[in-house]
Amino acid sequence: MTQNDLQVFSQIESEVRSYCRGFPTVFTKAKGHKMWDEAGKEYIDFFSGAGALNYGHNDEHMQEKLIDYIKDNGITHSLDMASTAKRTFLEKFKQVILEPRDLDYKIMFPGPTGTNTVESALKLARKVTGRTNVISFTNGFHGMTIGSLSVTGNETKRKGAGIPLHHAVTMPYDNFVGEERDTLDYLESFLENSGSGVELPAAMILETVQGEGGLNTARMEWLKKVDEICKQYGILLIIDDVQAGVGRTGTFFSFEPAGIKPDIVCLSKSLSGYGLPFAITLFRPELDIWSPGEHNGTFRGFNHAFVTATAALDYWEDPKFEKSIQDKAGIVEDFLRGLTQKYPALEGEVYGRGLMIGIKSAQEGLSAQIAEEAFNRGLIMETAGMDDEVFKLFPPINIAVEDLKEGLNILEDSIKSLVKKPVSNQ
Incomplete structure (x- = not known):
């Protein structure tokens, strides 16, 4: 077998594989x-495991804590039994994350993935309210299991279910129909009019920044109004913070700048800090009407993830950490806005928030070409949107500024090689 030989994957692995097609090499170290791949080529990672590696690869602090725990024969698997690792995580998450933000939530361990936490949130909302339907939003993505797909907008992923998807109503996300029309006025008209055919839903579910949907970003005033509508009609508000949370948008929870307190919050991806599968569902204490075992999962007690997640919270004890994310986000946003001006052939517009950001190009296929060229030059990033019209940057939130700029320079070189010469600075 030669280095970077992909033949075994095409022969044995299912055709469903995806990311390996965009990044056609065999990685060996990070x-x-x-x-780094098998041939020794070095890549800067602005993909971060699709948001599961906000702290980068093999963070030394978390790695040390995990190795010590394993060497001490710490429990790996415990279902929902009590363990010291779980207790430490619960106490620290409450102390470092919830209490400083004045958030009073119960913590549920629904299973290790993002779609697990979404499924539990939908089930709980229906159980609490006794209502069936859920309002979701255009271009939203919430997971690949049946309940999560029912509130997902992507047509291709929905078709993968193989059955009709029911009990969800899709409403337009912020600015989906243009800035001139308030999408929430449209939504409210359905709730108010008894002839609309839209029953009062159990919940509304949304991402504050739509990761897979193209980095569409809800304005804070829009989020506040969603919250007000939910309170007015007795609808539970579910924020899916699986990708946008854990610092990716500049604050631990992406909804913090809006000043709202959702009824239910879904977290996964970077929660473990180390890329280990881990998810939690947060909800107001009065919503905790579960019967024991009513929603469970074999791997909801993955103690290695408890250990690394607790270690990751050490960073959040220092307010300077959050400030550093926001400072780097400013550098990236300024750089991207500069690219749209410098290279008008991009026909680009900056989308996203924090370090969950990119450029939407009106040139068909160009964003995908830029991502491919960047990979060839040693920068890993992906595209988003229904037609891959956005190339998006997910650098680690703790990346050094000089390393961040190195990746951005590779991005510019990739753009420069594909579009017309930049406009003159004179």
Whole structure:
């Protein structure tokens, strides 16, 4: 077998594989913001495991805590039994994350993935309210299991269910129909009019920044109004923070700048800090009407993830950490806005928030070409949107500024090689 030989994957692995097609090499090692393939080529990683590696690869602090725990024969698997690792995580998450933000939530361990936490949120909302339907939003993505797909907008992923998807009503996300029309006025008209055919839903579910949907970003005033509508009609508000949370947008929870307190919050991806499968569902204490075992999962007690997640919270004890994310987000946003001006052939517009950001190009296929060229030059990033019209940047939130700029320079070189010469600075 030669280095970077992909033949075994095409022969044995299912055709459903995806990311390996965009990044056609065999990776063997990763550290911080870098990855290496079998041939020894070095890559800067602005993909971060689709948001599951906000702290980069093999963070030394978390790695040390995990190795010590394993060497001490710490429990790996415990279902929902009590363990010291779980207790430590619960106490620290409440102390470092919830209490400083004045959030009073019960914590549920629904299973290790993002779609697990979404499924539990939908089930709980229906159980609490006794109502069936859920309002979701255009271009939203919430997971690949049946309940999560029912509130997902992507047609291709919905078709993968193989059955009709029911009990969800799709409403337009912020600015979906243009800035001139308030999408929430449209939504409210359905709730108010008894002839609309839209029954009062159990919940509304949304992402504050739509990761897979193209980095569409809800304005804070829009989020506040959603919250007000939910309170007015007795609808539970579910924020899916699986990708946008854990610092990706500049604050631990993406909804913090809006000043709202959702009824239910879904977290996964970077929660473990180390890329280990881990998810939690947060909800107001009065909503905790579950019967024991009513929603469970074999791997909801993955103690290795408890250990690394607790270690990751050490960073959040220092307010300077959050400030550093926001400072780097400013650098990236300014750089991207500069690219749209410098390279008008991009026909680009900056989308996203924090370090969940990119450029939407009106040139068909160009964003995908830029991502491919960047990979060839040693920068890993992906595209988003229904037609892959956005190339998006997910650098580690703890990346050093000089390393961040190195990746951005590769991005510009990739753009420069594909579009017309930049406009003159004179």
